[in-house]
Amino acid sequence: MLRRLFSILIMTLISLAATAQELNCKVNINHDKITGVDNEVFVTMQRSIIDFMNGHKWTNDDFATNEKIDVTVFINITGNKINGDPDAYTGTLSIQASRPVYSSGYTTALVNYVDRDLVFKFTQYGALSFDDNRVSGVDAMQSNLTAVLGYYAYIIIGLDYDSYALEGGTNYFKKAQNVVNNAPEQGKSISGWKAVEGTRNRYWLADQLLNTRFADMRSFWYSMHREGLDSMYTKPTESRTRILFGLKKLYNVNRENPTSMLMQFFFAAKSEEIIHLLASTPKSERGQYITLLNSMDVPNAQKYNNLK
Incomplete structure (x- = not known):
């Protein structure tokens, strides 16, 4: 009887967790x-x-x-x-x-x-x-x-x-x-x-x-998280490179849509994370990415330049 009650309790808790908001x-x-x-x-x-x-x-x-x-x-x-x-x-x-x-x-x-x-x-x-x-x-x-x-x-x-x-x-x-x-x-x-x-x-x-004009930005968002950050534990160098290399795609979106709200919204959330990734990259490889970031995220340009 106790075992049955315990099983019912466990199933109830599992059910509640599965339907959590x-x-x-x-x-x-x-x-x-x-x-x-x-x-x-x-x-x-x-x-x-x-x-x-x-x-x-x-x-x-x-x-x-x-x-x-x-x-x-x-x-x-x-x-x-x-x-x-x-x-x-x-x-x-x-x-x-x-x-x-x-x-x-x-x-x-x-x-x-x-x-x-x-x-x-x-x-x-x-x-x-x-x-x-x-x-x-x-x-x-x-x-x-x-x-x-x-x-x-x-x-x-x-x-x-x-x-x-x-x-x-x-x-x-x-x-x-x-x-x-x-x-x-x-x-x-x-x-x-x-x-x-x-x-x-x-x-x-x-x-x-x-807007389809920003489709590549959403593609980069997916790649940054699922193919980059979520793989960082098992493939740190490859994952970091994938994220930074994808900045070129982001740059193209910004060039076609300068001063867009979505770009500003993105960097408000992600600039510190990108700076951390750059800091983990050999100095000899940072320059190309810093140039791209400076043109896209002017408010944080000095932080990027500090990594040169």
């Missing part, structure tokens, strides 16, 4: 600049966002616990009482995501990005709800919080899938684009979703991830 998301909220609001509101906000990100089923696939994508969200609230509404806030959203590298204790960055167009409404006792085709909520401002979170959840999952299979994340980039197309509107107070607002926002990130 996709994200392991941690959330931090800074509200130092906000006065006149009960601190408990921000405690509830943090808990609600964690539950939303980790509790929503973003894919049709089953993720084991060790397969979850690690995500960190940092919301810096810089203002409130937007249009006189005490529950409406402005701020920035910093988001980071990583996945484990095969046969190692190392994790590799998927996303390291700051979204500076965060406007949303949050009420302490209101539930966060989300629908892919129509973002729901009391009003547009309140819907915008889950729209932004859902958008980045799909971007992160798409990049994770792209790192395991060539263009494996396409369906999730399409879902992110669908969020863009159905984004809440409220006059001109909700920004970050429209092409006309600039060249660096949610619209352009989703658009470029799906």
Whole structure:
């Protein structure tokens, strides 16, 4: 009898692990600049966002616990009482995501990005709800919080899938684009979703991830992770060379699409990793790669040049 109960318990635990959600998301909220609001509101906000990100089923696939994508969200609230509404806030959203590298204790960055167009409404006792085709909520401002979170959840999952299979994340980039197309509107107070607002926002990130002009970049993303980093333990020299040699493909994409958001998004996540790979390469071989990187990633040019 005890053995049977033990077997049932084991099978239950296995079943729960197999159907675990996709994200392991941690959330931090800074509200130092906000006065006149009960601190408990921000405690509830943090808990609600964690539950939303980790509790929503973003894919049709089953993720084991060790397969979850690690995500960190940092919301810096810089203002409130937007249009006189005490529950409406402005701020920035910093988001980071990583996945484990095969046969190692190392994790590799998927996303390291700051979204500076965060406007949303949050009420302490209101539930966060989300629908892919129509973002729901009391009003547009309140819907915008889950729209932004859902958008980045799909971007992160798409990049994770792209790192395991060539263009494996396409369906999730399409879902992110669908969020863009159905984004809440409220006059001109909700920004970050429209092409006309600039060249660096949610619209352009989703658009470029799906645009065939950037297909080689996605091909490099797959090669860098699956054929490079995941093989580093068994074939370190060959894997490192494969990644660095692939920078030529990335260079060609950048030459045809200068100052693109996607290229900036890529290097925000990957520059430190590439610097580490270069540092492990003989000095006599670094120059060709440094030249390519300097033309693509100007903000980090000095770091590359330090490796000469």
